Amino acid sequence: MNIHNIDGTLADTLGDRRRRLAEIFAAPVILWSGRRSPRNFAANTFPFRASSHFLYFAGLPLENAAICLEAGQLTLFIDDPSPSYALWHGEMPSKEDIAQNIGADAVLPMAELSAHLAGVATIPVQDAATWTEQTQLLDRWVLPERPLAGIDLELAKAIISLRLVHDAGALAELRKAAAVTVEAHKAGMAATMNAKTEADIRAAMESVIIAENMSCAYASIVTTHGEVLHNDRYDNTIKAGDLLLADVGAETTTGWAADVTRTWAFGKFSSTQRDIYDIVLAAHDACIAKVHPGVEYRDLHFLAATTIAQGLVDLGILQGNAEDLVEKDVHALFFPHGIGHLLGLDVHDMEDLGDLAGYEPGRTRSDRFGLGYLRLDRPLRPGMLVTIEPGFYQVPAILNNPEVRTAYQDVVNWERLAQFADVRGIRIEDDVLVTEAGNEVLTAALPTKAEDIEQLVCG
Amino acid sequence: MNIHNIDGTLADTLGDRRRRLAEIFAAPVILWSGRRSPRNFAANTFPFRASSHFLYFAGLPLENAAICLEAGQLTLFIDDPSPSYALWHGEMPSKEDIAQNIGADAVLPMAELSAHLAGVATIPVQDAATWTEQTQLLDRWVLPERPLAGIDLELAKAIISLRLVHDAGALAELRKAAAVTVEAHKAGMAATMNAKTEADIRAAMESVIIAENMSCAYASIVTTHGEVLHNDRYDNTIKAGDLLLADVGAETTTGWAADVTRTWAFGKFSSTQRDIYDIVLAAHDACIAKVHPGVEYRDLHFLAATTIAQGLVDLGILQGNAEDLVEKDVHALFFPHGIGHLLGLDVHDMEDLGDLAGYEPGRTRSDRFGLGYLRLDRPLRPGMLVTIEPGFYQVPAILNNPEVRTAYQDVVNWERLAQFADVRGIRIEDDVLVTEAGNEVLTAALPTKAEDIEQLVCG
Numbered sequence: 001m002n003i004h005n006i007d008g009t010l011a012d013t014l015g016d017r018r019r020r021l022a023e024i025f026a027a028p029v030i031l032w033s034g035r036r037s038p039r040n041f042a043a044n045t046f047p048f049r050a051s052s053h054f055l056y057f058a059g060l061p062l063e064n065a066a067i068c069l070e071a072g073q074l075t076l077f078i079d080d081p082s083p084s085y086a087l088w089h090g091e092m093p094s095k096e097d098i099a100q101n102i103g104a105d106a107v108l109p110m111a112e113l114s115a116h117l118a119g120v121a122t123i124p125v126q127d128a129a130t131w132t133e134q135t136q137l138l139d140r141w142v143l144p145e146r147p148l149a150g151i152d153l154e155l156a157k158a159i160i161s162l163r164l165v166h167d168a169g170a171l172a173e174l175r176k177a178a179a180v181t182v183e184a185h186k187a188g189m190a191a192t193m194n195a196k197t198e199a200d201i202r203a204a205m206e207s208v209i210i211a212e213n214m215s216c217a218y219a220s221i222v223t224t225h226g227e228v229l230h231n232d233r234y235d236n237t238i239k240a241g242d243l244l245l246a247d248v249g250a251e252t253t254t255g256w257a258a259d260v261t262r263t264w265a266f267g268k269f270s271s272t273q274r275d276i277y278d279i280v281l282a283a284h285d286a287c288i289a290k291v292h293p294g295v296e297y298r299d300l301h302f303l304a305a306t307t308i309a310q311g312l313v314d315l316g317i318l319q320g321n322a323e324d325l326v327e328k329d330v331h332a333l334f335f336p337h338g339i340g341h342l343l344g345l346d347v348h349d350m351e352d353l354g355d356l357a358g359y360e361p362g363r364t365r366s367d368r369f370g371l372g373y374l375r376l377d378r379p380l381r382p383g384m385l386v387t388i389e390p391g392f393y394q395v396p397a398i399l400n401n402p403e404v405r406t407a408y409q410d411v412v413n414w415e416r417l418a419q420f421a422d423v424r425g426i427r428i429e430d431d432v433l434v435t436e437a438g439n440e441v442l443t444a445a446l447p448t449k450a451e452d453i454e455q456l457v458c459g
Numbered sequence: 460m461n462i463h464n465i466d467g468t469l470a471d472t473l474g475d476r477r478r479r480l481a482e483i484f485a486a487p488v489i490l491w492s493g494r495r496s497p498r499n500f501a502a503n504t505f506p507f508r509a510s511s512h513f514l515y516f517a518g519l520p521l522e523n524a525a526i527c528l529e530a531g532q533l534t535l536f537i538d539d540p541s542p543s544y545a546l547w548h549g550e551m552p553s554k555e556d557i558a559q560n561i562g563a564d565a566v567l568p569m570a571e572l573s574a575h576l577a578g579v580a581t582i583p584v585q586d587a588a589t590w591t592e593q594t595q596l597l598d599r600w601v602l603p604e605r606p607l608a609g610i611d612l613e614l615a616k617a618i619i620s621l622r623l624v625h626d627a628g629a630l631a632e633l634r635k636a637a638a639v640t641v642e643a644h645k646a647g648m649a650a651t652m653n654a655k656t657e658a659d660i661r662a663a664m665e666s667v668i669i670a671e672n673m674s675c676a677y678a679s680i681v682t683t684h685g686e687v688l689h690n691d692r693y694d695n696t697i698k699a700g701d702l703l704l705a706d707v708g709a710e711t712t713t714g715w716a717a718d719v720t721r722t723w724a725f726g727k728f729s730s731t732q733r734d735i736y737d738i739v740l741a742a743h744d745a746c747i748a749k750v751h752p753g754v755e756y757r758d759l760h761f762l763a764a765t766t767i768a769q770g771l772v773d774l775g776i777l778q779g780n781a782e783d784l785v786e787k788d789v790h791a792l793f794f795p796h797g798i799g800h801l802l803g804l805d806v807h808d809m810e811d812l813g814d815l816a817g818y819e820p821g822r823t824r825s826d827r828f829g830l831g832y833l834r835l836d837r838p839l840r841p842g843m844l845v846t847i848e849p850g851f852y853q854v855p856a857i858l859n860n861p862e863v864r865t866a867y868q869d870v871v872n873w874e875r876l877a878q879f880a881d882v883r884g885i886r887i888e889d890d891v892l893v894t895e896a897g898n899e900v901l902t903a904a905l906p907t908k909a910e911d912i913e914q915l916v917c918g
Contacts, residue, residue: 037496038585039508040714040804041811042603044677046505049498086856087795090687126497128587144501203670211662213694218503228549235672255499336546345499352500397545 010059011103013169017057017162019072025158027121027151028070030113031057032134034125035064047215051125052345052352053159055255059102067104068116076104077113113137121155123148126352144352160357163344165383170344171433173256174385177214178431178442180250181258184208185446188222188246189264189456192238198222199234205248214250217257217347221247226263226425227393229337242266243273245425249347257347259387260443261429264453276392276423277450279311283390284428284448287339291380291388291432291439298377301339304390305331305370316416330411332370333398340387341375343431348375349385380434385442389429394420469518470562472628476516476621478531484617486580486610487529489572490516491593493584494523506674510584511804511811512618514714518561526563527575535563536572572596580614582607585811603811619816622803624842629803630892632715633844636673637890637901639709640717643667644905647681647705648723648915651697657681658693664707673709676716676806680706685722685884686852688796701725702732704884708806716806718846719902720888723912735851735882736909738770742849743887743907746798750839750847750891750898757836760798763849764790764829775875789870791829792857799846800834802890807834808844839893844901848888853879 021029033054036045050061058067058076065078076099081092099107117137124131124144134142148156166174184205191204202222209216223231224238226245238244247261269277283304290300309331310322318325325331342349342358350357355365360378365371376386394417398404405414431442447453480488492513495504509520517526517535524537535558540551558566576596583590583603593601607615625633643664650663661681668675682690683697685704697703706720728736742763749759768790769781777784784790801808801817809816814824819837824830835845853876857863864873890901906912 037505038603039505040511040585041807042585043810044806046496046498047678052499086687087854088687088689090684090690090692091855126499126501128591132587144497197670197672199672200670203666206669207662207666210665211656211659213656213658219506225549228547230547231549233549347503348500351502395546396550 009169010101013167014057014059014074015072015103016167018069018074020162021057021069021158022072024161025121025155027119027155028068028116029155030066030068030116030120030122032122032125032130033058033062033065034127034130037127049215050255051123051130052255052350053123054125055345056159056163059254060098061254062098064110066110066113068120074102074104075116076102076107077110078107079110119151121151123152123156123159123352147354148356156353156356160350160353163350164342164357165381166344166385166433167383170256173252173254174258174344174431174433175442177217177250177252177256177258178260179445180209180212180214181248181260182443182446184248184250185246185260185262186456188244188248189262189453190459192244192264192266192457193459195238197234197238198224198236198244201238201244201246202234202248205246209248209250212250214252217249217251217259221245221261224424226391226427227395228425229393238266240266241270241422243269243422243424243426245427247427247429251347255345257343257345258431258443259343259347259429260431260446261389261427262446262448262453263426263428264457267458268454269450270422272420273423273426274450275315276311276420277426279308279315280390280392280426280428281448281450282311283307284388284430287388287390288430288432288439288441291386291434293380293382293434293436295380296378297339297380297386298374300388301371301374302326304339304388305335308335308390308392315420316413317420319411319413325411328411329369329371330408332368333404333408333412334392334394335390336370336373336393336395336398337391338371338374338376340389340429343385343387351375382434382436384434386432386434387429388432389427391425391427392423393425394423468628469560472626473516473518473533474531474562475626477528477533479621480516480528480617481531483620484580484614486578486614487527487575488614489525489527489575489579489581491581491584491589492517492521492524493586493589496586508674509714510582510589511714511809512582513584514804515618515622518713519557520713521557523569525569525572527579532565533561533563534575535561535566536569537566538569578610580610582611582615582618582812606813607815615812615815619809619812622809623801623816624840625803625844625892626842629715632711632713633717633803633890633892634901636676636709636711636715636717637719638904639668639671639673640707640719641902641905643707643709644705644719644721645915647703647707648721648912649918651703651723651725651916652918654697656693656697657683657695657703660697660703660705661693661707664705668707668709671709673711676708676710676718680704680720683883685850685886686854687884688852697725699725700729700881702728702881702883702885704886706886706888710806714804716802716804717890717902718802718806718888719890719905720848720886721905721907721912722885722887723916726917727913728909729881731879732882732885733909734774735770735879736885738767738774739849739851739885739887740907740909741770742766743847743889746847746849747889747891747898747900750845750893752839752841752893752895754839755837756798756839756845757833759847760830760833761785763798763847764794767794767849767851774879775872776879778870778872784870787870788828788830789867791827792863792867792871793851793853794849795829795832795852795854795857796850797830797833797835799848799888802844802846810834841893841895843893845891845893846888847891848886850884850886851882852884853882
């Protein structure tokens with residue numbers, strides 16, 4: 001853990017977050033950072049990832065630590081390293097140095113935590129060792145998969161109201177993640193013509209992230225089978241005629257994420273690929289043009305759906321009026337997911353709290369085909385960061401389903417669709433900050449136009 | 460999960476392992492594969508890593524599955540994917556295809572597991588969801604951190620007796636991991652003169668592993684501060700005069716690991732760096748020359764210690780007779796860890812079982828300085844794969860300790876040592892297979908001689 005390159009404004013940023021929390025939440029709060037999860041044995045762990053709620057208020061990925069927030073004051077609980085720690089892991093910064101860096105008012109060993117638990121609210125941490133400790137110390141169930149209740153639910157709502165709107169400290173980190181992610185995608189495009197497999201392109205992209213001392217915010221998708229939405233295989237060979245869909249995002253050392261998708265051809269797009277690409281890009285551009293305070297994010301989803309439906313009508317793949325087709329969920333045959341989600345410390349920001357963050361109070365998920373996967377249904381506010389990620393996919397599990405083919409036989413021209421067999425999956429995704437004036441695309445440095453992408457791929 | 464590129468001998472290899480287990484262990488065995496561990500929220504997980512014991516007998520990294528082994532028969536327990544699975548994760552091979560690939564005699568859904576639990580032995584899996592399930596289903600504590608007892612302890616001993624000695628199927632995978640690891644190190648050396656930070660070199664090395672669709676078997680160490688034994692920071696800049704220590708190893712898709720360390724200069728070694736490098740290399744070569752069936756691994760540790768002590772006496776850093784110095788643990792001031800460990804499905808093979816695998820029955824860890832970190836104390840047998848990894852480190856926590864300086868004031872020439880300040884840490888590590896005739900270095904394609912390494916670095 002390195003605290004030396006943290007800029008001097010961290011303590012100010014964190015102090016401001018604490019004071020704003022204190023204004024809307026009165027009870028004392030304890031947030032645990034979490035522990036490493038074992039991989040194949042206890043000493044061989046996955047990389048440490050601190051709880052996002054801890055990171056928001058403590059700023060640094062401290063292992064096995066906790067913070068108490070009360071009336072704007074910060075107490076850090078952390079132990080001195082064991083005597084053998086320096087041999088294996090190097091000198092740690094002192095507890096006092098860490099405390100000063102994050103503006104803590106006091107620093108105590110973890111054993112003192114038990115004397116500070118009266119009436120506290122908390123949020124469950126993902127790793128079992130930590131939620132077990134939370135449960136034991138607080139003498140009530142604190143489980144990640146259990147819906148929050150009582151004082152913990154009230155805390156979650158208060159934290160959501162802060163984390164929904166990014167402050168300057170958060171934006172500085174989010175811009176770093178976006179910039180490195182843009183470079184990773186450019187490296188992937190540049191590596192394509194010499195790549196043999198998907199894994200070669202993944203390596204080129206992730207090595208940019210590793211070289212910047214960042215992590216992948218989520219499991220990279222780098223695939224010629226973009227129709228598999230969360231494809232986690234990279235062993236297909238790449239050949240002429242393939243489309244490559246890459247959904248790869250960096251995460252800074254203090255936990256802030258980017259989430260970007262581009263789709264490119266091995267060389268140049270075929271005319272059928274280009275036709276569909278331009279439809280998805282039209283949906284992408286139309287949505288971003290509408291991102292503005294007060295706009296309902298759900299309306300952007302329907303705007304993307306209508307734009308895609310209209311494009312498919314124009315190509316002769318769908319028949320009818322675009323609005324009518326969207327009302328019948330016909331677009332979802334090809335665009336079965338939502339238009340995007342919140343982005344912040346988590347790639348689906350605050351999804352550990354279920355739909356509490358993504359859905360405005362009183363709203364719930366739809367059971368309509370496609371719309372059920374919409375992760376965000378709120379009016380946009382300045383400071384919110386969202387993804388805009390329309391797509392077109394030919395998913396065999398959907399399109400080869402005899403019931404689907406019968407149900408939609410009048411609106412889909414299956415013979416015409418068959419001419420677009422070289423388009424398995426296309427998605428174009430950017431990270432869009434809502435501003436007072438409208439929006440700013442944090443990942444705008446990465447081209448979206450087909451000809452610009454072809455130039456990056458072909459050199 | 461891809462079963463299509465698994466070669467046709469897998470079922471034979473697994474059948475042989477089952478039959479050998481049945482010869483030495485009579486009770487039925489159930490081994491769980493485990494589940495993904497959540498990272499920052501439930502849907503954003505760390506990469507899946509199946510339990511090594513499961514992989515040994517089931518061959519494939521199947522998620523949330525179990526196998527029953529009884530009298531040489533294999534029953535696979537696994538569920539069909541949910542209806543939405545194909546949309547998000549693609550078509551799974553069928554249960555029946557998987558069963559055929561691994562030579563299972565029957566395949567059943569996970570819910571059937573509860574009817575097959577009478578008198579079974581098991582080994583705890585690392586992730587909490589799975590050991591909780593093991594504990595509940597078997598109605599007794601099955602906890603990774605708890606010493607094994609009863610039937611589970613007997614099973615562990617039986618599995619150890621198999622996994623200690625690698626069969627042809629294991630060796631084929633271990634050779635793949637070694638070959639990719641060699642290429643990763645060469646890439647790191649080649650990237651050095653254009654690298655600005657440790658992270659640049661780490662990126663060059665790990666991208667070779669990613670491009671081969673493998674994982675890192677452990678957190679890479681790529682550092683100018685090799686004296687921090689498990690350094691997990693990569694943010695130091697690299698400059699003339701630095702040594703770079705890289706301990707990086709690949710793991711194949713079915714879980715078999717390599718573990719290799721090289722140390723190189725930014726350009727050419729200084730004369731002081733070269734002096735110490737050649738001492739460590741002499742220890743490395745002397746140990747490997749002695750790897751032979753019947754040799755006590757612990758004796759190799761002392762051979763390395765004596766070789767290093769003699770080298771330091773020759774340089775005037777230590778004073779006295781090498782054997783006497785080793786008896787007084789003086790070598791451990793500079794070589795505080797053990798000469799190596801078992802290697803297989805785990806980078807410290809079977810360390811999830813504590814010292815059961817590493818230590819011959821009846822032997823226990825020493826409390827002598829340095830020797831306490833020796834992870835393997837058994838006579839070598841054909842088919843065992845071990846690392847040989849001597850090192851020299853100037854650890855401030857050891858060498859700046861006033862008690863240490865007083866205790867060793869007569870044997871260490873501190874003024875002479877100060878002339879070697881540009882040597883913070885050197886380690887040279889290879890993976891050595893014990894053969895009937897002696898040994899085979901699986902990682903021999905990677906040079907160890909200083910001048911050969913300089914050539915790879917400087918081109």
